Amino acid sequence: MEEKDMHKGWEEFEDRIREAMQDVEVPLDVDLFPNIQEALQRRQWVRLVRRVGVSVAAAAVLVVGWIALAPQTEPTIDVLSQPETPMAVVTEPVQSVEPVVVSEPVVVSEPEKMAEPVKKSEPVVLSKSVVPSVETVVPAEEPKEEVAPKSVDVVAKQGDETPQAAQKTIAENLYLAQADETSAAQTRRNWSMGLASTLQGGLTGGTNNYNPMASVAPGSGQSFQVGERSLQPLTTPTHHFPLTLAVQLQWSLAENWSMGTGLSYSRLHSQYEALHNNQLQVDVDQTLHYLGIPLFFNYSILRNQHLNVYASVGGMVEKALCMDFQLRDLSNKVIRECVSVNGVQTSLHLGLGLEYRFLQWMGLFVDPSLAYYFDHQQPMNLRTAQSLQMRLDVGLRFFL
Amino acid sequence: MFAPKPYKSETELIDACKKHNRSAQRYLYDKYSARMYAVCLKYARSAEVAKDYLQDGFVTVFTRMDSYSGEGSFEGWMRKIFVNVALMDLRKVDVLGDAKDVTELRAEAPRIDDVSAKLENKDVLRLITEMPIGFRTVFNLSVFEGYSHQEISEKLGISEGASRSQLCRARGWLQQRMQKL
Numbered sequence: 418m419e420e421k422d423m424h425k426g427w428e429e430f431e432d433r434i435r436e437a438m439q440d441v442e443v444p445l446d447v448d449l450f451p452n453i454q455e456a457l458q459r460r461q462w463v464r465l466v467r468r469v470g471v472s473v474a475a476a477a478v479l480v481v482g483w484i485a486l487a488p489q490t491e492p493t494i495d496v497l498s499q500p501e502t503p504m505a506v507v508t509e510p511v512q513s514v515e516p517v518v519v520s521e522p523v524v525v526s527e528p529e530k531m532a533e534p535v536k537k538s539e540p541v542v543l544s545k546s547v548v549p550s551v552e553t554v555v556p557a558e559e560p561k562e563e564v565a566p567k568s569v570d571v572v573a574k575q576g577d578e579t580p581q582a583a584q585k586t587i588a589e590n591l592y593l594a595q596a597d598e599t600s601a602a603q604t605r606r607n608w609s610m611g612l613a614s615t616l617q618g619g620l621t622g623g624t625n626n627y628n629p630m631a632s633v634a635p636g637s638g639q640s641f642q643v644g645e646r647s648l649q650p651l652t653t654p655t656h657h658f659p660l661t662l663a664v665q666l667q668w669s670l671a672e673n674w675s676m677g678t679g680l681s682y683s684r685l686h687s688q689y690e691a692l693h694n695n696q697l698q699v700d701v702d703q704t705l706h707y708l709g710i711p712l713f714f715n716y717s718i719l720r721n722q723h724l725n726v727y728a729s730v731g732g733m734v735e736k737a738l739c740m741d742f743q744l745r746d747l748s749n750k751v752i753r754e755c756v757s758v759n760g761v762q763t764s765l766h767l768g769l770g771l772e773y774r775f776l777q778w779m780g781l782f783v784d785p786s787l788a789y790y791f792d793h794q795q796p797m798n799l800r801t802a803q804s805l806q807m808r809l810d811v812g813l814r815f816f817l
Numbered sequence: 818m819f820a821p822k823p824y825k826s827e828t829e830l831i832d833a834c835k836k837h838n839r840s841a842q843r844y845l846y847d848k849y850s851a852r853m854y855a856v857c858l859k860y861a862r863s864a865e866v867a868k869d870y871l872q873d874g875f876v877t878v879f880t881r882m883d884s885y886s887g888e889g890s891f892e893g894w895m896r897k898i899f900v901n902v903a904l905m906d907l908r909k910v911d912v913l914g915d916a917k918d919v920t921e922l923r924a925e926a927p928r929i930d931d932v933s934a935k936l937e938n939k940d941v942l943r944l945i946t947e948m949p950i951g952f953r954t955v956f957n958l959s960v961f962e963g964y965s966h967q968e969i970s971e972k973l974g975i976s977e978g979a980s981r982s983q984l985c986r987a988r989g990w991l992q993q994r995m996q997k998l
Contacts, residue, residue, distance in 0.1 A: 445871075
C-alpha cells in the first residue's frame with residue numbers, strides 16, 4: 418500500500434475517533450465540588466498569608482534599617498562612674514620679671530627754702546635735702562619677654578581640662594542630659610491627632626462564604642424585612658471591600674503607654690439577588706453606613722527620635738446610620754430606599770503599629786491588626802460573613 | 818435546598834464565576850464536570866488520578882477565570898487547562914523519559930467501516946484509556962488537541978522524532994486491538 422494511502426487512511430481513522438470522542442461524557446461517582454471549594458479557600462488563605470508576611474517583612478526591614486541608621490546620641494558624662502584619677506596639671510615655669518624702672522624718675526620737690534615757722538594756712542614745703550625724694554615710678558610699657566615653657570606635665574584624663582573646667586563641663590553635660598530628657602519627655606507626652614483610612618479583608622478567604630450567624634440564609638426560604646418590604650435572598654452575596662475613614666485623638670498616659678479614641682466612618686457595600694415580597698426577583702444593591710467610636714491603648718515596644726513601634730489593643734462600638742437599598746427588577750425598574758438599622762456592632766482589635774515622625778509635628782503611621790466582629794444580628798455584610806478580619810490602618814498623625 | 822439559578826447565557830455564567838459567585842461555580846461544575854472528566858481519563862493512568870486532574874483543573878479554572886478574554890470557545894479554553902494539568906503531572910512522572918527515535922512503523926490503518934461497526938463512542942474512550950500511557954499522551958495531543966510534532970516535543974520535552982515514533986506505536990497498538998475485537 419502506498420504511503421500516501423496509508424497516511425490518508427490513518428487520517429480518516431483518527432477523524433472518526435475524534436468525532437466519536439467529541440461529546441463523550443463520563444459522570445462522576447463522587448461530588449468533587451466541596452474539595453474544589455476547599456482548595457480555592459486554601460489558595461486564598463495562602464495568598465493572604467503571603468501578603469501579610471511580605472508586609473511584616475517589609476516593616477521589619479524598615480524598622481531595623483531606621484534603627485541602624487538613626488543618629489546616635491553622645492553619651493553624657495556620669496560623674497559617679499568616673500575613676501579617681503588626678504586632674505591634669507599643667508605646670509609652667511615661674512617667669513622672673515625684672516623690675517622695670519623708668520629711666521627718668523619723676524620727682525616732685527620744692528625749691529630749697531629756709532624752714533619757716535609753720536603757718537597753718539600755708540602748706541608745708543619740704544626741701545629736697547631734708548626729705549628723701551619720693552620716687553614715683555610710672556611703669557612704662559613693659560617690654561615683652563618670650564619665655565619658653567620648660568616642661569608641661571599632663572596626667573592622662575578624659576579631656577584636657579583643668580579640674581575646675583572639667584567639673585564645669587560635666588555639670589553642663591548633666592544639665593544638657595536632663596534638658597534632653599525633659600525635652601524628650603515633653604515630646605512624648607504629647608497629644609496627637611490622626612487621620613486614617615483602612616484596608617480590610619476577611620481572613621478565612623473568599624468573600625462569599627455563607628455565614629451561619631447571618632439572620633437569613635440564601636435559598637432557605639427565610640426572608641427579612643427592609644422597611645415595609647420583605648426580601649428573601651436567593652444568592653450568596655458579593656461583599657465589596659469596605660471603605661473606612663477615621664479621625665483619632667491620642668494622648669500619653671505614662672512613659673510608653675498611650676490611649677486614644679476618635680470617630681470612624683465605614684461603608685459596607687454588598688450585592689445579591691432576592692425575592693421581593695415573595696413575588697418579584699430583584700437585584701439588591703445594599704450599602705451600610707456605620708459610625709463608630711474606637712477606644713485603644715498603645716504600648717511602645719521600640720522607640721527613637723523618628724520611629725515608634727507599638728502594640729495596640731482596643732475595641733469599637735459602631736452604629737449603622739442607615740442602610741441604603743437599591744432594588745432593580747428584571748425590567749430595570751429601580752427603587753431606592755434608606756432604612757434605619759437596629760442595634761450596634763461591637764468589635765475587638767489587636768495589632769502592631771509603626772509610626773515614622775518625619776517632622777516634629779507630623780508623622781506617618783501604619784497599623785496592621787486583627788479585628789473580631791461580634792454577632793449583634795446586624796444586616797448581612799462582610800463582617801457578618803467573616804467575623805475575623807485583617808485590617809490595615811494607614812494615615813497621618815499630627816503632634817500637638 | 819438552594820437550587821442553582823440557571824444562567825441565561827454563558828457570558829452571564831462566566832461573569833458570575835469571575836465574581837467568585839459560589840452558585841455560579843457550582844453550576845459550571847455540574848455542567849462541565851462529566852465532559853472534562855472524559856478528557857482527564859484520556860490522559861490519566863487511572864480513574865483516581867483522573868479525579869485529581871479534574872479537581873486541580875477546576876481549581877485552576879476558577880482561579881484563572883479572569884484571564885479568559887471571551888475570544889474562542891469557553892469549553893476549549895477549559896479543555897486546554899485540564900490538558901495542561903495532566904501534562905504537568907505526566908512530566909513529573911516522566912512517562913516519556915526513555916522515548917527514543919525508532920524506525921517508523923508502517924502500520925495499516927483500520928478501515929472506517931470496521932471502527933463504526935465494532936466501537937461505540939464510549940468504547941473508543943475505553944480503548945484509549947487502555948493504551949499505554951507513554952504513546953497515549955502523544956496520540957491524545959496529536960489527534961484530539963491538534964498539536965504538531967514540534968509542539969508536542971516542546972510540551973513533553975522529547976525530540977520531534979520521538980514524538981513521531983510514539984504516534985506510530987500508538988497507531989500500531991490501536992490496529993492490533995481493533996483486529997482482536
